[in-house]
Each structure stands twice: as C-alpha cells, then as structure tokens.
Amino acid sequence: MSGRSHYDLVVIGAGSGGYAAARTARDLGASVGIVDRGPLGGLCILRGCMPSKALLASSDRVQAIRTAVALGITTGEPRVDMPYIAARKRALVGEFAADRIDGIERFPLHRGQAHFLSERELAVGDEILEADSFVIATGSNVAPHPLPGLVETGFLDSDALLDLERIPESAIVLGGGYVGCELGQFLSRMGAHTQIVIRGEHLLSGADTDIGETLTEAFRNEGIAVHVRSRMQSVRKERGRKILRLERDGIGLDVDAEEIFYCLGRVPNIAGLELERAGVTAHSVTGIETDASMRTTNPRIFAVGDVTGEFLLVHIAIYQGEIAARNALSGGDERADYRLQRSHTIFTEPQIAVAGASEKELQRAGRPYVSGSYAFAEHGKAMCLGKTDGFVKMLADPAGGRILGAACIGPEASELIHEIIVAMHFNATAEQFAKIPHLHPTLAEIWTYPAEECAEKVGASVVGAPG
Structure with a gap:
C-alpha cells in the first residue's frame, strides 16, 4: 500500500448522517477526512426520500384528476407519461445530489471501499488513513430475498x-x-x-x-x-x-x-468493513451496536444512521451524526434523546404522521395514559375538501396532562404533526394545547378536539373547541 494520511476524525459514508458528522467536526476546528465508494449523495437523495416523493407527486395528481368528479369536475382518464415522470425525477435527484456533492468535496475525499486494519487505521484502496476517532455512516441495503424461486x-x-x-x-x-x-x-x-x-x-x-x-x-x-x-x-x-x-x-x-x-425492508451495510479488527461489535440484521452517545464497543469509533439498524430516518441520522462528532472531538458523553426525534411520517394517501410515543409503545412500557381522538369525517374543513378518511388522536399523562404522543392519519398529516412536535418540545399539557387559538375553518383546528377530550379526562377545565 502507498499513501498515509492522519485526521482528527475520519467519516466512512457521505450520506446524511456522515455528512452531518463531518460538517459538525469541521465547524469545531477538527481535521476531517471522508471515505465513500460512491455514488455520492446518500440513500435519501439517490434512492430514498427524494426520488420517491417526486414520483408520488405525479401519482397523487393522477388520483386527484380521477376523483375530481366528486367535486363536480368531469375529465377523461389521465394519460400517464412515465418516461417524462422518470426524467423529472432524475433531474430533481441530480439537482439535490449536486448540492450535496459540492459540500462533500470541500473535505478531503477518499473514494473506495473502506476496511479497518486496526482500531486506529483504515485502508481505502492503496491508502491508509489514521485517525483519533471514526464515524461509521455506511447506511443500509435492500434486505436479502430468501423466498424460493x-x-x-x-x-x-x-x-x-x-x-x-x-x-x-x-x-x-x-x-x-x-x-x-x-x-x-x-x-x-x-x-x-x-x-x-x-x-x-x-x-x-x-x-x-x-x-x-x-x-x-x-x-x-x-x-x-x-x-x-x-x-x-x-x-x-x-x-x-x-x-x-x-x-x-x-x-x-x-x-x-x-x-x-x-x-x-433494509439491512445495515457493514459488509467488507472488517469491524472485528477495530473491536466493533455488529450483527448482519440489527447493525452496529451503539450506546446513546453513538459510541460502539470501541469508544473511539462511533456509528450513526441506518447502519445502527434502529431508526431508518434521515433526520435521526443527521441528529446522531452531530452528536457523534461532538463526542468524538470532546471525549464527552452527550446522549441522544429520541422522545421527539423518533417522530415520523408516511406519504401514503391518507398520509400518516406520529409524534412522540404510540399507544403500542406506552402499553408495552406499562405506562398509563389517557387518549382523545376525532375523525376527519366529522371535521368541517376535511368535509369541504372531500378528504374524510382517517382521524387524529392525542395521548396524555393522566397525572398532569402532559402530551405523551399523537398520531394523525388523514389529509396533510405530514404538515399537521409539526404543531404537536412543537407543543411537546415545550412540554405542553393537553389543557394548554386546547387553549391555543386555532383558525377556522382549517385542518389544524382538528387537534383541539382530542386535546380537549384528554384535558377533560385529567380533570381540567377547557374552553370549548371551535365549531
């Protein structure tokens, strides 16, 4: 092998989590090297969030045209131009990827498959990279397919x-x-x-x-x-x-x-890293073992994002990457708090969004809660829009009314959930939430109904929700 470099931190994988770690470390004054075998951009941009949402924008429009008759608009069957839709998706992905690549290339970039030689050394092609700490952010791959035939x-x-x-x-x-x-x-x-x-x-x-x-x-x-x-x-x-x-x-x-x-599903991308040489414990299905500080079984090596196998969410990968970089450089023990970070959304129709704890999680933990719910079929704005599938629900602590979680399945759930996330960030109670003014007629005002129901169940006196 030829070529040897030393960095304060080496990041393996330049997707969302790895890029967040590299950027955070650089901002703290560290020397940072990035390793990626390509193509550059990461799962979210290249094969995940962004291309799928570009495609869904087209299929959502198709469905809107088909169902317009319910609003008094008659049209013919829409004609789908799939090559055009695919080209539009590629153009958007290319634009997103170009922006990410521009950021990545501001770092020393080592292209190729990485594998550990020791706890402090990493081989990439004919190069050896030494570092005080490493962050592994190699993402995930499509799960194996054992079905016969x-x-x-x-x-x-x-x-x-x-x-x-x-x-x-x-x-x-x-x-x-x-x-x-x-x-x-x-x-x-x-x-x-x-x-x-x-x-x-x-x-x-x-x-x-x-x-x-x-x-x-x-x-x-x-x-x-x-x-x-x-x-x-x-x-x-x-x-x-x-x-x-x-x-x-x-x-x-x-x-x-x-x-x-x-x-x-997907599985962590750990093949070829030779983690055992670095003293890092991992499993092919559950990924690299980490604690809440993102440290692996080797305290100098951190892992973030999909490769940890727990949360396959971009915003969590970014959050973990930032924590890992700070801990790697400071030797600190900042720990991830997933109370709100685990909030997520699914872009079906009806859309689905969840903030905080779910009922299943509270039940498994044996934690008491009260709940309130309200159907979009009974909500004025949803009825006007002709989008009445689904409901919202809120979960609260029966002792003091603090909001523990909420879920929405219905129109614009991915946007509506953010109001709950903000309220939970500030540890709001259901009573406090129910007293927040909500404009009428809007989709967002639907949250006042489960909030009022929860507040009543914990014995609070709440001003009635708008009609």
Missing part, C-alpha cells in the same frame, strides 16, 4: 422501482411497511392492478392497530388488494406470468402478476 423468476426491489419507465399491467408487492405502502399505492394509481402481501393483520404492522386498519381499508377502497395473514411460500413463472404461492389460514393460494416488487 424469487431470484430465478425475477423481481424488482424498491431501488429498481424508482427507476421504472414503464408501469406493468399488474404487480405484486411483497411487504406492507412504509416503502411497500407508498410504492404500492404509486403503482396502483399509475395503472397497475396491485396486490400487497403481508404477514400481519393490517398494513404497517408496527403502527397502532387503528392506524394500520384505517390505511388497509383506504387501500382496499381504492382498489388495491391487500392479502393479510399470508405466508409467502414460493415463486414460479408460467406463461409469462409471475405466480406467488401463499398460505393463509392453512389454505394454499396462488396470486399472479406481470411483475413482483420486493419491499421487505
């Missing part, structure tokens, strides 16, 4: 789906997590007869039951077939069709389609 029959994963230039006549989506739900609805709205296959009782098995059941019903009402309680047995191909063998309630069932899309 799947590889031989052929399939597309979530990454490939984002590059489609032709919508298949029909599609089977394996998996009902947020990726499978968002992209399954996209396929359906763009013209594919779509079936989603899941093992659980409803879509989004990790979500509260009322949210998962509401989304499942909405999908079925839109014409998407959702096969629940289904165990995937095998895949084969006959007469040009791809056939998935299922077992549901002990009965075998075949479903077929032109294409199969594999959306069964």
